[in-house]
Amino acid sequence: MTGRRTPDPLWLFADQLGPHIHSAPAHADREVVIIESTAAFARRRGHRQKAHLLMSGMRHLADGLGDRAQFWQADGYRDALEALGRPVVVHEPSSRAASSFVHDLADEGLVSEVLPNPSFALSRSDFDEWAGDADGFRMETFYRSQRRRFDVLMDGDDPTGGRWNYDRDNREPPPKKATLGVGEPWWPTEDEIDEQVRADLDAMDLDFSGVDGPRLFAVTHEEAQSALRSFLDTRLQSFGTWEDAIMAQDWPMSHSLLSVPLNLSLLHPLDVVGDAEAAVRDGSADIAATEGFIRQILGWREFIWHLYWHFGPDYTASNELDAHTPLPDWFHDLDPDAVTAACLSDTLRGVRDRGWVHHIPRLMILGSHALQRGYDPAELTEWFRAHFVDGFDWVMPVNVIGMSQHADGGRMATKPYTSGGAYISRMSDYCGTCDYNPKRRIGDDACPFTAGYWAFTHRHRSRLEANHRTARAVSTMGGLTDLDALLEQEAHREVF
Template sequence: MTSSAPLWLFGDQLGPHFHSTPDHGHREVLLIESTRAAQRRRFHRQKLHLVLSGMRHLAEELGERATYLRAESYRDALEEFGRPVLVFEPTSHAAERFVQRLAEEGVVEDVLPTPMFALGRADFAEWAGNRHQFRMETFYRDQRRRFEILMNGDEPVDGRWNLDEENREPPPKKQARLGVDPPWWPTEDAIDEEVRTDLDELDLDTVGKDGRRLFAVTADEAQKALQHFVSYRLQDFGKYEDAVMTEDWTMSHSLLSVPLNLGLLAPLDVVEAAEKVWRDGDASLASVEGFVRQVLGWREYVWHLYWHFGPEYADRNELGAHVPLPSWFTDLDGEKPIAACMSHTLSELRDRGWVHHIPRLMILGNFALQRGYDPKALMEWFATAFVDGFAWVMPVNVIGMSQHADGGLIATKPYASGGAYLNRMTDHCGGCEFNPKKRLGPDACPFTAGYWAFVHRHRDRLAQNHRTARQVSSMNRLSDLEEVLEQESQREVF
């Protein structure tokens, strides 16, 4: 006999593929606002706004199908509701343990596979098998084959799986902005104003500024954002996806990470929309492949490895990094650093809760890696300070990719670089007090000097890696190495 129990949806399970499928379109839906959940971490103010706005908009959309409860805790609300519920697989280890306890108590009747990702967890477990090392490229190619995306029979279209070499251009010279069509922007409504008022009254300890809602929080908004991106912006996405422009925070990025991570868009719908634009001749293969790689490759990979590695993965610290995150960093104080790239990135994060993947990896992450910041603390900060950050998103991105704290399970080398990379891929250096070519002196670039201090600190490990051994040899030839190390040991902030 099929259960008629209501669906309890978390705040990141808001799309129609959760609540309006043939199996679930008739069910009552329970949505719960938990004050305790909002207080548990120091979230970005705009992230809380997005989640609450999304939940309240869904309740309005579903009308009589929805029961909306506000309570101190989820348990308090479930007791008030008084009936067993169905839930989809939650998106964090903590939430999964909580749901398991509720199932043992009879409060949760069943846990359903999540439709938030193209590949199910059981299928990934079969794919992973007994692997001890994971490479995204292998997973990505299997994803393309499995779901027949950008394929010509058994082979990739145009005979190539990876077009990254065409997607690494620096920002165009003598331009302040990329010059593409602007993104689609949502229009705030009475629900957004109500959320803003309620958050003011709660007086939570948050980071960042309040601001106009910039991201889709309903299924209709998400579809508009998707269609606008693939129609007007995707063509320009690939070439400059790794570039950073001071006066153009969106460039040609999709801004779809928020609606994807709120469960408003099904990933296969997203990549199929992108593929159609290419097949219609309206976007280059390099741009479309780069976008598909992000959504069907990396995003799915990060999700599955979160579960595969388990909660212990967050404690990995193979480089022995234990420096506490400074308050100016965690408070998003863009006025504190002098270096233009750090100042601008923290200010952008403060104002919007979002910067794209290169500022995350090569400015914030690179800086933290060089200074030996505690990787778990950094991971938790990323999960709360970004509007698209959730518990499952950050372990592989930060512990593995950014901080190399897993010892190489994810990436074959640390993502550390000096000022030369930032000078090439961003337009920050031209107006900065520091010189990216200098490693010593009052105007020495902290990233350049910090890079050599990092290489020196981990020289034994890096010398054994064929991808980084040359850097150790180069360091050994520096005539001023001792002075650089002394300078960096005295630097507190820049």
């Protein structure tokens, strides 16, 4: 009589840390293998605080799983798997490079099975069926299909409240005060594991970007649940109104700060949107605020994940606007003191100090600046991946190449997203203290965003004129009497 075969261990990557992965019924009897690879951190430059989050998350999970976990510290993943001496099961990693590596390990017998990635609501096969042979996509269409498929904010066949999208209710400028005055976000309490992570990072001879700082994001399932609960209880109601606003003295505002725990797979997206929907049903949050939050999770995040795979490996080489300017040193170095424009300086400071700013500084300050100046989109994509604590390989290509830089020619966004200083003046509190005047496009006090907007419009006038969403800007540019002087000024601008 033969005994029951011991199942192969489950190998978890650093962004596969949630119980819906390691404690799913199919894995209940498996040992868990967690490998902290020095080579993985050394391979590409990254933010110091991102390295801390990844290491802390893996070590906290190993500690929490106790005897069930085997925690390995090795130069590379293959070294640890060879030393383990048993094949492992693994879920599909979140990047093409890691996926190719895992399949190579399977060919070598070190991996016995590669399972689908369980960290998104929609499977890749279901997305492929939905997408068909289409080449261009719009998020709103995808988002509505997601709502129907998963029955989120639906009343039968109709959207709850009668509207699919409350975006027009969520674009208010910041109030005339220093902070929103809402409840503090949930903050983690560092422990002995974090202390050891920090000591080990200090000892590594690696070129991290950014600066060290207190851990700001959840790295365990329990912490992530606390962060989610705090957001739903204290800040969801005020999230929607000022979703697109920026406040210099209140960087978190009412944002959830859940991108890190979601991207570490500490929470499943359907659990997050289910809890948010419950807030509408019980009357603790209104539909406009909650729909805006759910759209970020069930719509945008899922959309970006699937387009990363669907568009293929050549997508990052897209450069429809023929942008080839190298990123300047001050941008690479996250040096806010080298920048005069208050909005750009403070945003760089946020990236340096915490590896995170919310979606509007990413798109309408960092991205808009890069678009106006013609920064190379592939280099910019890698910059965002490296310096943002939630910036994994799958996150940034479509966000940067498609949405921010329009380098894919419109495969996922209908127009380039850029603006003059008037938008920043309306949606932030930066301009009142800035040396530049958002109304000025010529002279020493000319706002680089205002002047840059018209230089960009002139450079791409033929393309913009053919797009009904941007044709008016080209027409307006034709009435500028100082256009030649502006173009000469911007061609030689060295100070931002």
